[in-house]
Amino acid sequence: MNFFKRQWMVPYLFLAPALIGTIAFKLYPIFIGFWESLIYTSFSGGAEKRIFVWFENYQYLFDDKIFWKSLEITAFLTIIINPLQIAMSLGLALLLMRKSKFIRIIRSLYLLPIGIALPIATIIWGLMLDPNQGLINGLIGVFGIPPQPFLVNENQALWCIIAIATWKGVAFWMLFLLAGLEDIPKQYYEAAEIDGATPFQKFRYVTIPQLKRTILFVFVADTAANFVLMVPMIILTKGGPLQSTNVLIYEGYRSGFYYQDWGRSLSIITILTVITLIVIGLQLLFLSEKNEGIKVK
């Protein structure tokens, strides 16, 4: 092949298609998003006019109560959902490490939600949580609990979304933790047992340090994923009732696709991206430092 004669070009030729794809469709859009957030589009007189307005779109946002409310909801969701999902995934992974005749089938069944796309999970759960005829109200009725409004009540809707996302997410994150747990050499546990360690001590001094990297990865990846959680909002709540599920990513989506206010939409997305990077940076910094401390001891 003449084409490959020039040796120094060979690696770049192999790399080119994937690299172009990565830069054009994964990295460049971040830049476009920021650039477009500095532009105001007016439709006066039927013609679309684009004006460069520096940070005016951001200024409008900071004066906007809806934006602040949305930020507050995002913060609340982040603080609740991530620790909840990590704790549940870790608990489940530990439970599934026990030896049992049925462990293979039990594990397989617990993995079911991974194969179900979020829109499907959302739709089924939406019907289960239906206030009038839903399955959940039927089931809790057996225990004498009155029917709940769930997704149509501003105090319950966000919790319902947390439940749906957790049902779908726990199995997925558990998979990584399970793989990490199986990677821990059995001798460590045997040594700890010889030293007379209690189950809790084994967990604290063998499992946690050995699993540290996996937990950190899952924590960071889960946080990043939940910052952009909006499928249940698009399909079920539309950010309501009374904006109670109007997280930043959904507000950004709605500003663009419902109100054609792209400057606002992309300002919100840019702010969300910056927040995500800061939070992930802090997690990496805080968690890896803290673990170093334990090692030294």
Added chain:
Amino acid sequence: MIMHFKRQWSVYLWYLIIFIGLIITILPFWWGVAASFKSNSEIFRDLAPISYKAFLPGFSLDSYFAIFENDFGRSMLNTFFVSITSVAGGLLINSMAGFAFAQFRFKGDNIIFGFVLLSFAVPADAIAIPLFKMMRQIGWFDTFYALIIPMLANGLIIFLYRQFFLGIPKELIEAARVDGLSWFGVFWRICLPLSVPVTLGAGLLLFVFQWESYLWPLIAAPSPELHLIQVTLGRFSTEYEMIWNQQFAASSIAGFLPLVFIYMFQKQFVSALTGVEQK
């Protein structure tokens, strides 16, 4: 004796927790599939007041016939087309990139690899809106190009191939080069045929990503002729809000295929996803 009793007790507790967890995990599937074989009036009758019949499957296929009259077949074909082309294209370009990172030292290799790793830290949903504006500018908006091409390059899959190709003995490749095989020949005829396990896992990941994607196809290709399966599903749930059996039937079909594939190749899927070799 007491020890023995204690151990028994913890086993029972374990089974109890596992059992409750399983019910919560399986309940939506069970109920959804069972109800997809019923008429709407049957579904509602079994729910108010609730009876054990809510968990027994019906015998009617009406809901399944109805959704196929409703453009569901079209969106399924679209999804097949998009998934299969994405798997083929994605496997090719990402394995080539993985090969480059594993086999060659070249100027900027570490920086470029850093960019690749960075790219899979970017959540797809966060860049969906700017990407949408970009598609409009280059004229791909509302075409199959928008659904397929931006999804091909994938940092995770490049990484998987790189790890695998690093494990191929250098002597094998050198011998092939001495025999006069081109670099592309080394890649195509030696490395790629060896990489069946990675390819299976990576292909499955690409397939599932596309089959389950919702937000991107929703905004990038709004024409009904281009709808993918999850988008159609989302549309059903708003347009046919009270027709529960059709929503269940559509969900069952959309959920069935990825589940079958994932269970068939569970080992490869988990290895590809977690990067840990499964026993």
